[in-house]
Amino acid sequence: MSDDLASGYDLVIFDLDGVVYLIDKPIPGAAEAVERLRADGTPVAYATNNASRRAADVAALLTGMGVPAQPDEVLNSAGAAAAVLAQRFPAGSPVLVVGAEALRAEVREVGLTPVSTFEDQPVAVVQGYGPEVGWQILAEAALSVRAGATWVATNTDRTLPSPRGPLPGNGSLVAVLRTALDREPDLVVGKPEPGLFTTAASLSNSERPLAVGDRLDTDIQGAVGAGMDSLLVLTGVSGPAELLAAPPERRPTFVSADLSGLFRPADEARLPLRAEEAGGWRLAGAALSGEGDPVTALRLLCGTVWDGVPLKDLTADSPAATDLFKNWGL
Missing domain, CATH: 3.40.50.1000 (HAD superfamily/HAD-like)
Incomplete structure (x- = not known):
């Protein structure tokens, strides 16, 4: 075993x-x-x-990357949001969709009607990430929520990772409506x-x-x-x-x-690590010295900071520790 x-x-x-x-x-x-x-x-x-892909599309993407996956192994916030709306509103109800086509497809599959304007009198607005989301659909969503539509966000991740660094995520787009409406979504479905x-x-x-x-x-x-x-x-x-x-x-x-x-x-991964020495590192109070695996040093520092030592009081007492602190932005 x-x-x-x-x-x-x-x-x-x-x-x-x-x-x-x-x-x-x-x-x-x-x-x-x-x-x-x-x-x-x-x-x-x-x-x-991520609400921009359906479960089957995610599974196909993973499989194409060499990570075999089945659609029933994938749970995403788009499907979860659509399921919530189907429980709350009668079949055929108009729902204004802010996001990618995948979110529209999920709404359609649960028996609701995706719409894109305030004039369609949506009973709800569902908002998920989509790279093409712009001012026009956000304006329609703002008008709809202000008129009484239920506002559901698939998630509120402020950023999403990319090879070039963090990019604006759905939370940043939700913040546009939050600012315009001066209120929070009625429900956030995802993590x-x-x-x-x-x-x-x-x-x-x-x-x-x-x-x-x-x-x-x-x-x-x-x-x-x-x-x-x-x-x-x-x-x-x-x-x-x-x-x-x-x-x-x-x-x-x-x-x-x-x-x-x-x-x-x-x-070797458990948090926090409460010790004076581990893996070539030594922690004396709030001072880190020595050298070794960066994750071991991080676990040691979590032990002391989570026990109450202020983050600003941490110090580096070796060249390797100094490099770590610089890389970590401490």
């Missing part, structure tokens, strides 16, 4: 952007990680806030709400799932809210400085540089 991190769980739920791929390119090692889990008999699922995680676990009859993500404010907070252990990988949005400053509801169980951490001992 293996004693690696993944072996302690009966389901691994992956976020996609920043974990498995960046936009449309696989992250190195991701395909191998999923293949190894499947070979070990560990079920996988994919839970994404950090726990629904995608709990649904994935239920569909797999999982009793001990592990959520894997790159964002503290969505993936990790959603896992904490769902009562699940979580692994933060440092291949996407959230970095070391954000992890050190994370409040309790955004603190993962584990951290690793990438998905290879799934196949190393759990104790």
Whole structure:
């Protein structure tokens, strides 16, 4: 019986952007990680806030990247939002869609009627990410919500990862309406709400799932809210400085540089690490010295910061520690 991190769980739920791929390119090692889990008999699922692709399209994209996936393994916020609307409104009701064609298709599939103008008298506005979203549809949405339409957001990710760095996400587009309307959406469906995680676990009859993500404010907070252990990988949005400053509801169980951490001992990734020395690093109070694996240093620092030492009081007492602090923006 293996004693690696993944072996302690009966389901691994992956976020996609920043974990498995960046936009449309696989992250190195991701395909191998999923293949190894499947070979070990560990079920996988994919839970994404991205509402610009349908589940079947996501599965096809993953398969094309060398990550075999079935549509029923993919849960996305577009499908979840459409399902919520179908529960609230009669069949055929007009729903103004702000987002990609995938979101319109999900709304249509549950028996509602996608529309695009205030004059269509929509009973609801559903807003998801779409690269073509512009002022005109946002204006129609603002008029509709102000007239009484229910406002549902698929997710509120402020940014989405890309090879060039973080780009505006659906949360940034939601902020446009929030500013214009001076109010919050009536409902946010995706992470950090726990629904995608709990649904994935239920569909797999999982009793001990592990959520894997790159964002503290969505993936990790959603896992904490769902009562699940979580692994933060440092291949996407959230970095070391954000992890050190994370409040309790955004603190993962584990951290690793990438998905290879799934196949190393759990104790090499567990947070926080409370010790004076580990892996070539030494922590004396708030001073870090020595050299070694950056993730080990991060785990040590999480131990002291989460115990109450202010982030601003951390100091670097070796050349390697100085380089780390500079790279991390500390």
